[in-house]
Amino acid sequence: MTIKAILTDIEGTTTDINFVHKVLFPYAYDHLPGYLRSHSEDEVVLSVLEDARTELGQPDADLETLIAAFLGWIEQDKKVTALKSLQGLIWVAGYEQQDFTGHLYRDAYEYLQKWQQQGLDLYVFSSGSVKAQKLLFGYSDFGDLTPLFSGYYDTHIGHKREASAYRNIAADIGLPVAEILFLSDISEELDAAREAGMATVLLAREQRPSECSHPVVQNFQQIRLTERI
Numbered sequence: 210m211t212i213k214a215i216l217t218d219i220e221g222t223t224t225d226i227n228f229v230h231k232v233l234f235p236y237a238y239d240h241l242p243g244y245l246r247s248h249s250e251d252e253v254v255l256s257v258l259e260d261a262r263t264e265l266g267q268p269d270a271d272l273e274t275l276i277a278a279f280l281g282w283i284e285q286d287k288k289v290t291a292l293k294s295l296q297g298l299i300w301v302a303g304y305e306q307q308d309f310t311g312h313l314y315r316d317a318y319e320y321l322q323k324w325q326q327q328g329l330d331l332y333v334f335s336s337g338s339v340k341a342q343k344l345l346f347g348y349s350d351f352g353d354l355t356p357l358f359s360g361y362y363d364t365h366i367g368h369k370r371e372a373s374a375y376r377n378i379a380a381d382i383g384l385p386v387a388e389i390l391f392l393s394d395i396s397e398e399l400d401a402a403r404e405a406g407m408a409t410v411l412l413a414r415e416q417r418p419s420e421c422s423h424p425v426v427q428n429f430q431q432i433r434l435t436e437r438i
């Protein structure tokens with residue numbers, strides 16, 4: 210089956226895990242209480258706070274309770290959709306004030322451009338919100354890379370370890386699922402994508418796994434699109 214589109218994860222795939230965990234998450238943790246206290250009446254924040262109350266099962270949770278919950282979810286790296294939406298809102302200032310730029314491995318930068326020039330459509334699927342994804346690529350180490358991408362998906366379409374998310378993405382893209390190649394550093398995510406019928410490649414940027422049922426590469430340069438089964 211010929212690959213017509215590439216769906217890529219971010220953390221650990223296009224982007225160093227350390228940028229997410231040592232730059233983005235601490236920034237969100239430090240700024241979250243002040244941001245919520247000063248934006249608690251903003252419509253978009255009100256919606257996020259309601260989603261957090263639903264996640265907690267506490268419809269009457271007050272702002273300080275929610276702040277504590279959000280901080281706890283960051284500490285546990287919980288992929289709660291409400292947290293991911295809030296982080297995206299908080300990171301806007303950090304990118305716009307140039308406190309940081311979005312990390313990309315050079316091979317990811319070079320091969321995403323090459324694949325687009327070859328006529329492949331590029332998409333992103335991350336637990337990070339679509340807003341956070343567009344910020345990272347929009348304010349990347351290599352400038353604004355958002356023109357590379359045809360679409361972005363976060364956990365509103367489904368969670369990354371559920372095959373239904375990948376079926377939903379393929380339907381939204383409008384391609385046969387087997388013509389989409391999913392790139393990730395997490396084998397459980399690749400298992401779900403393969404169950405849905407996608408082609409898969411595992412990015413092992415640090416240590417190659419002792420065993421893996423998916424093709425394993427260390428960088429984007431090692432990905433061979435034409436040898437796909």
Ligand SMILES: CSCCC(=O)C(=O)COP(=O)(O)O
Nearest residue numbers: 219220335336337341342345
């Ligand atoms: C889009 S940058 C922030 C990424 C993020 O918040 C996150 O949790 C990444 O998780 P993933 O499942 O995409 O590895």
Ligand SMILES: [Mg+2]
Nearest residue numbers: 218220221394
């Ligand atoms: Mg990842």
